[in-house]
Amino acid sequence: MLQHRLGISERAACRVTHQPRSTQRRTPRADTPEDPDSWLRDWLNTFAQQPRNQRKGYRRAYADLRAAGHVINRKKVHRIWRQEGLQVARRTRRKRVGTNTCGITDADAADVVWAMDFQFDATADHQRIKIASMVDEHTRESLLSIVHRSITAETLITEIAVLINTRGKPMVLRCDNGPEFVSKALADFCENIIGIAYIPPGEPWRNGYIESFNNRLRDECLNLNQFHSLLHARVIINDWKHDYNQYHRHSSLEYQTPNEYAQACSHTHQTPKPTGTQNGDIPLPLEPLEPADADRHWSPQAQLRCIRSVGIPLTRIKSVRSCARH
Numbered sequence: 001m002l003q004h005r006l007g008i009s010e011r012a013a014c015r016v017t018h019q020p021r022s023t024q025r026r027t028p029r030a031d032t033p034e035d036p037d038s039w040l041r042d043w044l045n046t047f048a049q050q051p052r053n054q055r056k057g058y059r060r061a062y063a064d065l066r067a068a069g070h071v072i073n074r075k076k077v078h079r080i081w082r083q084e085g086l087q088v089a090r091r092t093r094r095k096r097v098g099t100n101t102c103g104i105t106d107a108d109a110a111d112v113v114w115a116m117d118f119q120f121d122a123t124a125d126h127q128r129i130k131i132a133s134m135v136d137e138h139t140r141e142s143l144l145s146i147v148h149r150s151i152t153a154e155t156l157i158t159e160i161a162v163l164i165n166t167r168g169k170p171m172v173l174r175c176d177n178g179p180e181f182v183s184k185a186l187a188d189f190c191e192n193i194i195g196i197a198y199i200p201p202g203e204p205w206r207n208g209y210i211e212s213f214n215n216r217l218r219d220e221c222l223n224l225n226q227f228h229s230l231l232h233a234r235v236i237i238n239d240w241k242h243d244y245n246q247y248h249r250h251s252s253l254e255y256q257t258p259n260e261y262a263q264a265c266s267h268t269h270q271t272p273k274p275t276g277t278q279n280g281d282i283p284l285p286l287e288p289l290e291p292a293d294a295d296r297h298w299s300p301q302a303q304l305r306c307i308r309s310v311g312i313p314l315t316r317i318k319s320v321r322s323c324a325r326h
Helices: 002-006 010-017 038-049 058-067 074-083 153-167 184-190 204-220 230-247 258-264 291-295 300-310 320-325
Strands: 113-122 128-136 142-148 172-175 195-198
Touching: 002 010, 038 058, 038 074, 058 074, 113 204, 128 153, 128 204, 128 230, 142 153, 142 230, 153 184, 172 204, 184 195, 204 230, 230 258
Parallel strands: 113 172, 172 195
Antiparallel strands: 113 128, 128 142
16 A cells, blocks of 8 residues: 555555565465365375374375376375374484404404304284394304394393304304394393494495305295294204204315315414504614615615515604604
């Protein structure tokens, strides 16, 4: 009114009447009774309020609309679904990462590194079963066989303790970051006794020995048998693991079975030699350099040969000339 009678601008009229300028814009059709999509909004809200649809998204609503005979664009359903605030929040699972209690250890002897992992299958009634396996990375022996509907950290610790009492303890347990492995119960059980080496998340190839074993178990046992009950699964899987140790010949063991190799194995674990010095100083060359050589300008190739002969890491030396002067 002020604009028409006084000829002032919209900005000045809104300033005089203390109104936001947005009040002078055209009302969206969605906020008016003439909204052509009001039936769709009501239908989507009714769909989302039904108990069986509380965790369903717009794709299921679009499929029901098409099944009811409505011809409508999927993107339009998505837009109105978002406008009505019907999005379903995703339940994000908190991922835990274990803390290593030992360094990288090579399985150069028996009972140095035991690798563990889980895999799943189901009985004939579609009930899940969980299988825990463990192998010695050096002898390739299958050490553990647990088959349950659910395996907790306490169950795993009990079976490991029985195995340690009969076989002895390893130096390192290698595993992934599953909830049973990163649990406080397993950390307390292994504290100051056994080291735990966790592989990085999303890198199963870092635990290749147990992954290879699980693949063979899946291919030669789980895929070839239908388990009628949990007891049936335990018997079949335990028998397969026994035959694996007794009869399966490994090419990496010169075609010996794991039991044959373990009985004849006489390897002992070799502690790796530390590199460098404890205080971080650069070690001296094995042979002292002559004064003339110390003042000579060395080529990059000569510097590299000197570094390799002494065993100094490349990141810890700035100049061979400074090394020679020391």
